[in-house]
Amino acid sequence: MAFYMQSLFPKNQSFSFEALRAAGYANAAGADIGEVMAICSRIAPGDEDAWLKEWKGSGDRAVANAEISLSKGNRSGARDAFLRAANYYRTAEFYRRDNPFNDALSASLATQSTRAFYAAMKLVDHITERVRIPYEGSVTLPGTIFRQREDQNKPRPLVIVNGGFDSTREEVGYGIAPWALEAGFNVLTFDGPGQGETLREQKLRFRPDWENVITPVVEYALSQEYVDEKKLVIMGISMGGFLVARAAAFEHRAAAIVVNDGIFDFGDSFRRSTPAIIKCLLKYGWYGTVNRLLGFVMPMDTGLSWALRNGKWVFGVTSGVEVLEAVNKYTLDGLVDKIVTPILVMDAADDHFLKGQPAALFGKLECEKAYVVLTQEEGASAHCHVGASARANQVVFDWLLPQLGMVSNASM
Missing domain, CATH: 3.40.50.1820 (Alpha/Beta hydrolase fold, catalytic domain)
Incomplete structure (x- = not known):
């Protein structure tokens, strides 16, 4: 991975990429680079609770600032602040993948992101x-x-x-x-x-x-x-x-x-990130063993953990093995x-x-x-x-x- 993608979280590839993703919307007024760097400075690599807290707090602050701008007739300032809020709330929610359908906080963050986005869209040309x-x-x-x-x-x-x-x-x-x-x-x-x-x-x-x-x-x-x-x-x-x-x-x-x-x-992207021992066990149908092994591996790999949890949600399956099978289609x-x-x-x-x-x-x-x-x-x-x-x-x-x-x- 290129050095510039590792600068904020050199020991966590997933956090590095998602931070860069959020920062990238600065080109369209959806982030401020300094603000993103400040947010990331308060998050330990792999700490998903801190990730949510800091990005959500920045989204809350951006909405409050947007409302101040609106009260003062500063429509462009409000627009940009709402866009930042939409991006920051989306980023805050990103790792909430244990059970999103029954996760009130996940749903709330998604709603706040959407609400902020369309508030911004009322102020564009x-x-x-x-x-x-x-x-x-x-x-x-x-x-x-x-x-x-x-x-x-x-x-x-x-x-x-x-x-x-x-x-x-x-x-x-x-x-x-x-x-x-x-x-x-x-x-x-x-x-x-x-x-x-x-x-x-x-x-x-x-x-x-x-x-x-x-x-x-x-x-x-x-x-x-x-x-x-x-x-x-x-x-x-x-x-x-x-x-x-x-x-x-x-x-x-x-x-x-x-x-x-x-x-x-x-499916190639999942197979490449799957440890060789797990691929071998899958080949011979040791699905229960694979799921247990994934349970040990996932806490040590933020990206793999997120991908499998997200996969269970989006494909409608209940195990890591089923995700690895679903992507092959x-x-x-x-x-x-x-x-x-x-x-x-x-x-x-x-x-x-x-x-x-x-x-x-x-x-x-x-x-x-x-x-x-x-x-x-x-x-x-x-x-x-x-x-x-x-x-x-x-x-x-x-x-x-x-x-x-x-x-x-x-x-x-």
Whole structure:
């Protein structure tokens, strides 16, 4: 892992990454670097209780400061403080994974994050709408649209953003929206099964046949008058890089696909972090022994512990073994040749989750494709390029604008 990712928590890779993830939203007014450093200075590596306390306290302070700014007519100050609060509450809740459905504090933090985010959205220049997307029968998926206020019903290019294993639609949507709006795009993001509000409120879990999720989202998007149906983009973030690629094997109406980062086999990230003895025992069906061993290993590895606990929640299973089995269903083996849409595959040189997966996907694609690796030198080599959103979005729109035949304002 690159040195700059270890600077805040050199002895805890998971804490280091999540701190960088939170700090990275400073580019979109969702964090202050000094504040993040101050928060982290008060947390011992691996102390999840202190993690929650300090990030929550900073979220509370940001909300209080936002209210002061509102009372004084300082709308931009309030907006930015609400955005920081949304990010800090999300970060505070991150490790609460023992039983989220019955965890009042987990639910409260998620609600506070969402409430702060939409309080900020009332103070921005663009339109932000919460929508319901028809899914299966009477079931709908929650979505959020970020779109231009000027000529708001004019058909424009649209980026559908699909989050991953632990993100919310607010986080991944706002991670691209400021750049997309400036480039002339609108953005639609959603919580699919296993994600965000859909998981918390509707108890819908992940499913590998993600084309049955993306296609209803595409249908909804194409029904909106402000969407240019010839310039539809679908973007996957983290595990969303697999989900979007899987869906693209069946759903061909997008003009372009972006996967940040690319994934051929999602289960590989779990297998690589699983100790060799556990993999051996799994091979021979010693499941009870594996679960007991995981119980010993997890307290010593924050990242593995979180991944397995989160996996039980999002996949709807009850043991670590079942998580390790569930992720093996998320592969493009036998499907990758069905992807025909032009695709940008992004890679991060020091990705500690998905090392090698973007290159594996890119090598097997037979459609029009592009591959970009971001590096340590530009501070963009972490998973999904967290901490370098300006550079990552620059790469995305450098590829999308000519791909869609568009001309950016800067080139006029």
